[in-house]
Amino acid sequence: MIDQDAVAYTDIHSHLVPGVDDGARTLEDTLASVERLTRLGIRKILTTPHLDGSLTKDPKALEARLNEVTAAWEIAADAIGRDFPEVTFKRGHEIMLDVPDVDFSDPRVRLAGTTFVLIEWPRLHVPPGTVQVLERIIGEGYRPIIAHPERYIGIDRSLDVVRQWRDVGARLQVNYGSVFGRYGAGPKLIASHMLKRGWADYLASDFHAQSQSKIYFKEISVRLESVGASEALKSLCMTNPSRILRGEDPLPVPLLLPEQLSGRKSEECSTSVSPRSVRHSNYSRPK
Numbered sequence: 001m002i003d004q005d006a007v008a009y010t011d012i013h014s015h016l017v018p019g020v021d022d023g024a025r026t027l028e029d030t031l032a033s034v035e036r037l038t039r040l041g042i043r044k045i046l047t048t049p050h051l052d053g054s055l056t057k058d059p060k061a062l063e064a065r066l067n068e069v070t071a072a073w074e075i076a077a078d079a080i081g082r083d084f085p086e087v088t089f090k091r092g093h094e095i096m097l098d099v100p101d102v103d104f105s106d107p108r109v110r111l112a113g114t115t116f117v118l119i120e121w122p123r124l125h126v127p128p129g130t131v132q133v134l135e136r137i138i139g140e141g142y143r144p145i146i147a148h149p150e151r152y153i154g155i156d157r158s159l160d161v162v163r164q165w166r167d168v169g170a171r172l173q174v175n176y177g178s179v180f181g182r183y184g185a186g187p188k189l190i191a192s193h194m195l196k197r198g199w200a201d202y203l204a205s206d207f208h209a210q211s212q213s214k215i216y217f218k219e220i221s222v223r224l225e226s227v228g229a230s231e232a233l234k235s236l237c238m239t240n241p242s243r244i245l246r247g248e249d250p251l252p253v254p255l256l257l258p259e260q261l262s263g264r265k266s267e268e269c270s271t272s273v274s275p276r277s278v279r280h281s282n283y284s285r286p287k
């Protein structure tokens, strides 16, 4: 079936289901957020409430949580369908891997029911064994997308661990705001290096529905269009994210030149992350 809306900008990471996590608190928050996104030109929204991966090991607790999210999402979807009929509104989860053996078998935890899963490591640290965890997830037939890899404390300066994640088949989603320093100088620089290497497969908002917060989509689209990187913009914000909704793998993204991201040509890959932060936290496994 042909996707009639294949050229729409698509956002695959946000927290717009009302009252279920640290994003939208009310339906009004949700609708105000959708209005802002549509004004920016985003017409497909795949929203991703937080889910602790350890919950998937407890069928009763998982069912209760998924029922709670489903009920809130359905109320939001009805209102969005009424007020913004041009918007496609889907859901998944951002799953924190607080245990290494998360069970992704319930399609409701995955992105729009596909085999894609949006994952994050706990507490913004990279625990030991991430490559093996990714290999296991992929071996079970799921396609992991790592949320905002640029934000993790402990990413080494050569980005070796990020390279290993990609080499085993994980995909990477960078936040719009990281490119503009929203999370500090370290994530900004790492985001820039991943984009320059063509390692980012998707850009997304990770918007938490705060009325006072910038979304940074306009900034990224203006920056990339103004420096002749329209194809990269299209790949990162339109083609690849919308392919997720069809269960399709991302296509290669055109490399970005240093000056296309920063206007400066001499940035080196170094971060403000201290050597201590490279030490790993452990998974909080139940005893």
Ligand SMILES: [Fe+2]
Binding pocket: 013, 014, 015, 094, 147, 206
């Ligand atoms: Fe998020």
